[in-house]
Amino acid sequence: MRFSVLDWFKDEKGKLTSKKINDVVIPCDTVILAIGQENSFPWVERDIGLEFDQWEVPVVDSVTYESTIQGVFFGGDAAFGPQNIIEAVEHGHQAAISIHKYCEKESLTDRLEYGMNLITAKMGIHEWSYSNDYGYENRFEVPTVPMNERFKDINIEVELGFEPGQFQEEVERCLNCDIQTDFAANLCIECDACIDICPVNCLMITDNDDEDNLRKKIKTPADNLEQDLFVSEDLPQTGRVMLKDEDVCIHCGLCAERCPTAAWDMKKFTLKVPYALDEANAIDVNATKKAV
Ligand code: SF4
Ligand code: SF4
Numbered sequence: 001m002r003f004s005v006l007d008w009f010k011d012e013k014g015k016l017t018s019k020k021i022n023d024v025v026i027p028c029d030t031v032i033l034a035i036g037q038e039n040s041f042p043w044v045e046r047d048i049g050l051e052f053d054q055w056e057v058p059v060v061d062s063v064t065y066e067s068t069i070q071g072v073f074f075g076g077d078a079a080f081g082p083q084n085i086i087e088a089v090e091h092g093h094q095a096a097i098s099i100h101k102y103c104e105k106e107s108l109t110d111r112l113e114y115g116m117n118l119i120t121a122k123m124g125i126h127e128w129s130y131s132n133d134y135g136y137e138n139r140f141e142v143p144t145v146p147m148n149e150r151f152k153d154i155n156i157e158v159e160l161g162f163e164p165g166q167f168q169e170e171v172e173r174c175l176n177c178d179i180q181t182d183f184a185a186n187l188c189i190e191c192d193a194c195i196d197i198c199p200v201n202c203l204m205i206t207d208n209d210d211e212d213n214l215r216k217k218i219k220t221p222a223d224n225l226e227q228d229l230f231v232s233e234d235l236p237q238t239g240r241v242m243l244k245d246e247d248v249c250i251h252c253g254l255c256a257e258r259c260p261t262a263a264w265d266m267k268k269f270t271l272k273v274p275y276a277l278d279e280a281n282a283i284d285v286n287a288t289k290k291a292v
Contacts, residue, residue: 001026039078055081064108065095071102096276112279115272120265121179122256128266130179132253134199135172176251180269183242185233187263190240194255194264202245203255205235218245 005022032043039057044050051059051068058067060079067074075091077083098108121129143160150158162170195203201219208214214229215222222229222245230244256264 001028001031039081041078057081063094063111064098065091066098066102066108073098090273093273093275097274097279100276100280112274114274117270117272118180118182118267119270120182120267121253122262122265126257128253128257129268130176130253130266131172131174132176132179132251132257132266133172134250134252134254135169136199137169137173139173140166140170176253178269179251179253179266181230181244181249181251181255182265182267183230183232183244184263184265185235185242187261188232188235188237188242189261189263190235190237191260193258193260197254197258199252199254200248200250202248204243205240206243208234208241214243215245218243220245220248222247 003024003026004020005024006018007021008016008018011017030043039055041052041056041058044058046052049069050072053059057078057080058074060067060074062080065073065075065079073095075095076088079091097111101108101110121132123129140162142162144158145156145160150156161167190205192205195205202222204218206214206217208231209217211229214231215225224247227245227247230242230246232242234241251266253266256262256266
C-alpha cells in the first residue's frame, strides 16, 4: 500500500495547503478501506459464525458491543447503522471496556454503573452560578439579506447573524438543562411562594393521589405521559406533597430564589459515565460522587 507523505503549511493568503514530500510503501496482504462512507462487509466469509442482520451489518450486543463471535467487537456505523460521531465515540469507549474485560477473562456484562453528581448553584441569597430568571422575550429573528439582494451573487450568505447584544439576549432563553431543581420536603413550610412565582405553572401542593388525578391537578395539566411527575415525600405541616411537572420546568430557578427556607435548590448536574480507564482501575463513579 503506497501512502503519500504530505507537508501542510499556510500559503501567502493564510489558506492551509499541502505539498507531497515523500512516498511510503507498507507491504500487506489485504487492505480494508475503513473510510466510514458505507457499511459493506462482502469480504467477511459467511460461514465463520458472524451473524448479519437484514441490513447486512453484523449483529452486535448493545451493551457489550460484542458480535456473535466471542472476542470480536464492532462499534460506530458498522454496529447499528448510521448514527452520529458522538455515539460512535461512546461505542468505542464501551467496546474498549468489553475488550479489556475479555482480555482479563471477566464477565463483559459486569460493568460499573453510571453515576451522577449534583452540586448547588447557589452563591448568595439572590446569586446563582448560572444566568437564572425567566425571559419573556420571543425568539429573536436572525437578520437576513433583503430578498432583492440575495440573488445578485451566488456567494451571498443570507443569514447575517445577530448584532452584538442581540445574541446576549437570545442566549438568555437557554433552558439550562444542566441545572436541576432539587427539593427537600422537610424544609418546606407550605407558603406557596414557589407556586406563585413559577412562570410556567408546573408546581402544586396537593393531597397525594393516583397519577391520573395528580396530572390533572397541576394548573397546567401534565399531559406528557412519557415524562415522570416529581412527587415529594409528605410535607411536614399537612402531609400533602409537592408536585412538579418536569416536562415544562425551564430551570429558571425562581422557585429556589423565592423559597424562604431553601427547600428548593438549583443544582448543577453532571453525568458520570464509566470509561475504559475507570473499569481498568476499578473506579466506581458513584464512590467519587460521595467524595465530592
Ligand atoms: S425552576 Fe422550574 S419549577 Fe422552579 S420556578 Fe422555574 S420553571 Fe418553575
Ligand atoms: S417557597 Fe419553599 S417553603 Fe414555600 S411552598 Fe415553596 S418550597 Fe415550600
